[in-house]
Amino acid sequence: MKIRFCFLSIIAFFSCVVAFAQSSYPSCLDELIEQTSTQHMKNSCEGESKFLRIDMYSYQDTLLYLPVFERKNLCPDYVRNTIFYNAVCKVQIQIHDGGINYRHQVLPSWIDTKQLKFISVIEKEQKNKEEYFTNNAGSFIVDENGKALQKFYLSLNVESLWIAGSHIDWQTGVADKPEATSENHTHCSAFVAAACQKMGVYILHPPQHGQKLLANAQYDWLQTEEARQNGWMPVTAGNRIQLYMEVQRLANAGNIIVAVIKNPDDSKPGHAALVMPKKIEEEKILESGPVVIMAGTHNFNFISLKNGFKNHIDQWPEETVRFYINRSKSIR
Numbered sequence: 001m002k003i004r005f006c007f008l009s010i011i012a013f014f015s016c017v018v019a020f021a022q023s024s025y026p027s028c029l030d031e032l033i034e035q036t037s038t039q040h041m042k043n044s045c046e047g048e049s050k051f052l053r054i055d056m057y058s059y060q061d062t063l064l065y066l067p068v069f070e071r072k073n074l075c076p077d078y079v080r081n082t083i084f085y086n087a088v089c090k091v092q093i094q095i096h097d098g099g100i101n102y103r104h105q106v107l108p109s110w111i112d113t114k115q116l117k118f119i120s121v122i123e124k125e126q127k128n129k130e131e132y133f134t135n136n137a138g139s140f141i142v143d144e145n146g147k148a149l150q151k152f153y154l155s156l157n158v159e160s161l162w163i164a165g166s167h168i169d170w171q172t173g174v175a176d177k178p179e180a181t182s183e184n185h186t187h188c189s190a191f192v193a194a195a196c197q198k199m200g201v202y203i204l205h206p207p208q209h210g211q212k213l214l215a216n217a218q219y220d221w222l223q224t225e226e227a228r229q230n231g232w233m234p235v236t237a238g239n240r241i242q243l244y245m246e247v248q249r250l251a252n253a254g255n256i257i258v259a260v261i262k263n264p265d266d267s268k269p270g271h272a273a274l275v276m277p278k279k280i281e282e283e284k285i286l287e288s289g290p291v292v293i294m295a296g297t298h299n300f301n302f303i304s305l306k307n308g309f310k311n312h313i314d315q316w317p318e319e320t321v322r323f324y325i326n327r328s329k330s331i332r
Contacts, residue, residue: 145254146277189214215270231328
């Protein structure tokens with residue numbers, strides 16, 4: 001009887017493992033997938049950039065994840081790299097096939113590929129859906145990386161510094177020239193620049209551009225090759241609501257996200273803010289967008305995109321705020 005019970009327990013355990021495997025994959029793979037797509041776009045001989053799915057395998061007692069990209073006609077000397085990652089996105093097994101002088105190589109060399117067992121396919125859309133709608137009944141939770149980023153943002157004391165109406169040191173937010181008669185405007189973009197600089201991330205800032213109309217200039221700069229070289233990439237989605245959800249999810253995982261809008265009148269200021277990690281209900285995002293931390297006419301540690309950008313948008317959902325993630329740096 002005991003033997004039968006143990007056997008059934010083992011079956012139940014592996015059923016749970018397979019059920020989990022069918023539903024999710026490590027979030028850290030998202031960045032690896034994006035990096036691989038970008039690499040393939042730069043060099044078409046390295047493969048197709050269109051991501052299809054994650055295949056899950058087991059090797060001995062370890063679960064492994066294989067990102068799969070669309071195949072196409074490749075260069076004659078192309079060597080296909082099949083890379084299996086573990087649950088913390090470390091490379092476990094590599095298989096190299098192809099080349100003009102065909103070769104097949106398995107790394108590490110002692111790996112027996114016959115022991116690789118296919119378990120299931122994980123569709124990216126399914127995984128994203130599960131991240132959006134967590135076990136917290138539609139809440140977007142903040143992980144440990146997001147909590148660390150939130151703590152850093154709060155340490156900047158934006159509600160007491162970068163105050164509108166005073167000339168400030170853009171790096172500290174401290175009023176520095178009480179007699180000044182220019183650049184006494186709001187300091188949203190200076191705050192964003194200072195926060196990024198403290199995290200080791202470059203975004204356009206003085207002296208490369210003055211504080212006046214800096215948000216408009218940052219909006220333009222973020223679309224340049226220089227911005228991409230500094231790790232900035234646009235965040236996109238199928239529609240605005242999906243985009244709001246995605247940027248909140250990314251911030252809650254410790255990623256630096258800038259929200260920025262350009263004033264159509266070049267002589268008037270735009271606006272910039274950082275997406276603030278915060279546990280929030282899906283309904284709130286539908287209602288007023290992600291949460292941001294910002295300087296402005298009034299400064300806030302936590303304010304919705306809808307309210308924080310209300311002087312710059314004329315409809316909801318708006319269509320003009322752009323979001324950028326910095327892939328060179330995140331809180332880990």
